[in-house]
Amino acid sequence: xxxxxxxxxxxxxxxxxxxxxxxxxxxxxxxxxxxxxxxxxxxxxxxxxxxxxxxxxxxxxxxxxxxxxxxxxxxxxxxxxxxxxxxxxxxxxxxxxxxxxxxxxxxxxxxxxxxxxxxxxxxxxxxxxxxxxxxxxxxxxxxxxxxxxxxxxxxxxxxxxxxxxxxxxxxxxxxxxxxxxxxxxxxxxxxxxxxxxxxxxxxxxxxxxxxxxxxxxxxxxxxxxxxxxxxxxxxxxxxxxxxxxxxxxxxxxxxxxxxxxxxxxxxxxxxxxxxxxxxxxxxxxxxxxxxxxxxxxxxxxxxxxxxxxxxxxxxxxxxxxxxxxxxxxx
Amino acid sequence: xxxxxxxxxxxxxxxxxxxxxxxxxxxxxxxxxxxxxxxxxxxxxxxxxxxxxxxxxxxxxxxxxxxxxxxxxxxxxxxxxxxxxxxxxxxxxxxxxxxxxxxxxxxxxxxxxxxxxxxxxxxxxxxxxxxxxxxxxxxxxxxxxxxxxxxxxxxxxxxxxxxxxxxxxxxxxxxxxxxxxxxxxxxxxxxxxxxxxxxxxxxxxxxxxxxxxxxxxxxxxxxxxxxxxxxxxxxxxxxxxxxxxxxxxxxxxxxxxxxxxxxxxxxxxxxxxxxxxxxxxxxxxxxxxxxxxxxxxxxxxxxxxxxxxxxxxxxxxxxxxxxxxxxxxx
Numbered sequence: 001x002x003x004x005x006x007x008x009x010x011x012x013x014x015x016x017x018x019x020x021x022x023x024x025x026x027x028x029x030x031x032x033x034x035x036x037x038x039x040x041x042x043x044x045x046x047x048x049x050x051x052x053x054x055x056x057x058x059x060x061x062x063x064x065x066x067x068x069x070x071x072x073x074x075x076x077x078x079x080x081x082x083x084x085x086x087x088x089x090x091x092x093x094x095x096x097x098x099x100x101x102x103x104x105x106x107x108x109x110x111x112x113x114x115x116x117x118x119x120x121x122x123x124x125x126x127x128x129x130x131x132x133x134x135x136x137x138x139x140x141x142x143x144x145x146x147x148x149x150x151x152x153x154x155x156x157x158x159x160x161x162x163x164x165x166x167x168x169x170x171x172x173x174x175x176x177x178x179x180x181x182x183x184x185x186x187x188x189x190x191x192x193x194x195x196x197x198x199x200x201x202x203x204x205x206x207x208x209x210x211x212x213x214x215x216x217x218x219x220x221x222x223x224x225x226x227x228x229x230x231x232x233x234x235x236x237x238x239x240x241x242x243x244x245x246x247x248x249x250x251x252x253x254x255x256x257x258x259x260x261x262x263x264x265x266x267x268x269x270x271x272x273x274x275x276x277x278x279x280x281x282x283x284x285x286x287x288x289x290x291x292x293x294x295x296x297x298x299x300x301x302x303x304x305x306x307x308x309x310x311x312x313x314x315x316x317x318x319x320x321x322x323x324x325x326x327x328x329x330x
Numbered sequence: 331x332x333x334x335x336x337x338x339x340x341x342x343x344x345x346x347x348x349x350x351x352x353x354x355x356x357x358x359x360x361x362x363x364x365x366x367x368x369x370x371x372x373x374x375x376x377x378x379x380x381x382x383x384x385x386x387x388x389x390x391x392x393x394x395x396x397x398x399x400x401x402x403x404x405x406x407x408x409x410x411x412x413x414x415x416x417x418x419x420x421x422x423x424x425x426x427x428x429x430x431x432x433x434x435x436x437x438x439x440x441x442x443x444x445x446x447x448x449x450x451x452x453x454x455x456x457x458x459x460x461x462x463x464x465x466x467x468x469x470x471x472x473x474x475x476x477x478x479x480x481x482x483x484x485x486x487x488x489x490x491x492x493x494x495x496x497x498x499x500x501x502x503x504x505x506x507x508x509x510x511x512x513x514x515x516x517x518x519x520x521x522x523x524x525x526x527x528x529x530x531x532x533x534x535x536x537x538x539x540x541x542x543x544x545x546x547x548x549x550x551x552x553x554x555x556x557x558x559x560x561x562x563x564x565x566x567x568x569x570x571x572x573x574x575x576x577x578x579x580x581x582x583x584x585x586x587x588x589x590x591x592x593x594x595x596x597x598x599x600x601x602x603x604x605x606x607x608x609x610x611x612x613x614x615x616x617x618x619x620x621x622x623x624x625x626x627x628x629x630x631x632x633x634x635x636x637x638x639x640x641x642x643x644x645x646x647x648x649x650x651x652x653x654x655x656x657x658x659x660x
Contacts, residue, residue, distance in 0.1 A: 049365035
């Protein structure tokens with residue numbers, strides 16, 4: 001772990017020793033070396049991903065630092081889950097303004113510590129630098145998967161069912177709630193939706209259990225339809241998703257009961273960090289069992305088809321226009 | 331590889347496809363999946379490190395983008411070299427202001443491509459996000475080392491020689507040159523010193539050849555004495571370095587010929603990205619042979635001793651005071 005000179009309070013080396021060294025696993029070598037060591041068990045390969053968050057762009061400056069840390073970790077764990085990998089380690093870069101005191105960092109580290117326990121992972125190393133702002137955070141997550149078992153985006157086949165975990169649209173609504181919209185919502189619903197935006201629930205248990213069942217998988221970050229578009233692009237297929245089959249939380253359902261037209265926007269909203277996958281019809285029973293073992297709700301929301309089009313349809317099978325944000329071809 | 335919406339010009343997905351996908355190795359899966367796959371050969375472990383650079387803090391906004399990219403890569407490769415690891419892959423996070431056009435990114439990617447060829451590495455994945463500024467770059471580098479062969483900081487023993495590769499002080503002077511100091515220096519010397527600041531030369535060949543020879547190693551980033559202090563701290567030893575033995579480039583020697591008092595500052599300047607290591611005296615011949623094979627100059631500059639003090643001495647063995655910047659205990 002390296003730290004640049006010139007920061008406030010404890011100094012970067014002191015901050016590393018105080019806040020980050022206690023998070024380090026054996027491979028992190030106490031954060032006293034130039035680099036970390038990672039073993040990979042025989043018959044396995046490592047899976048790696050990196051995601052960054054910028055204050056004011058990806059989270060609000062007023063967000064609690066422990067939740068910022070946990071969201072940063074969890075969006076990366078969600079990427080590992082989407083490959084079927086078990087999370088193991090992470091490396092962290094923090095670029096923080098001098099005005100961020102040790103209190104902020106202590107809270108940030110406490111969030112990391114909590115999720116390390118929940119997900120069974122440890123810190124390998126990182127870099128702490130200063131910036132005139134905004135705070136910029138980048139995290140590299142490392143998982144393991146049996147060689148060849150990894151679930152990729154390119155395996156979807158016509159006739160596959162399209163499945164999604166959890167509920168869709170909560171994060172989209174949660175951000176609106178945090179910005180002051182839906183003032184008539186109950187405090188419980190507001191807290192639930194805001195929590196879903198601030199603290200995704202990466203489906204690491206379910207992801208690993210879908211090995212051998214799912215043909216293609218990714219997590220929902222850009223939006224359900226856009227991300228299904230990614231799977232279809234790489235797989236060379238199309239798909240149809242049924243809007244009424246998209247699973248909603250009780251809070252989201254109470255909103256659509258009053259404003260039904262908003263439901264289609266959940267399919268494009270993003271930040272859900274649920275698993276979106278396709279699988280042959282004859283695996284449906286095993287998939288439901290895997291979901292039950294993982295204590296995660298899953299829903300069959302559509303079908304993979306020949307072609308290149310991703311369509312959203314209503315109960316009658318009529319196409320719903322969701323606008324250019326719904327699916328960008330690139 | 332993931333990209334956030336809302337950026338200028340090509341759009342983030344277009345930029346990834348245009349500039350980054352051509353850099354991806356097989357494990358990067360064309361940057362179309364959630365994460366990358368990394369195999370580790372039997373009997374080896376992976377070595378990982380991350381370093382970040384912020385515009386205006388770690389490099390100048392006017393620095394050519396290809397050199398910024400190569401410096402970002404090379405400071406990380408230097409960390410791998412310091413463990414004796416062979417570099418293999420990297421992941422990249424770019425947080426760029428919207429004002430950075432495709433030209434900047436094209437030049438940045440061309441720098442990565444050049445160093446990929448030079449060092450035999452490939453891109454695994456990354457994240458591209460937008461920021462109100464400044465540009466913030468973070469790179470995770472991944473290498474391989476035979477299990478147990480890695481060279482760590484904690485192995486220095488009293489009686490070891492202290493060695494350093496290349497020359498020390500060039501980057502310190504190069505930054506001053508770039509800031510307009512030393513106006514009387516020849517254009518060649520100015521270009522050489524600025525180049526040493528902008529483009530470190532990670533000693534990846536030498537680092538791997540020192541396995542089985544060096545007791546302890548790290549790269550010189552904070553400054554020769556500070557980094558020797560890190561080795562001594564972790565090893566529980568002290569050391570004495572002889573100022574006249576510290577190797578200088580011809581350009582640096584021409585400056586000290588006129589201003590001899592500056593030489594001591596080279597030992598605290600930092601950004602050298604040379605290898606600093608300790609080894610038993612009886613390995614001196616093998617070490618010189620390893621350096622020759624690597625086409626890298628090396629110099630014996632001191633001795634490891636019992637105790638906890640790191641001293642710089644003159645030709646007569648008299649201690650030279652270098653001030654608090656020389657060595658920070660943490």
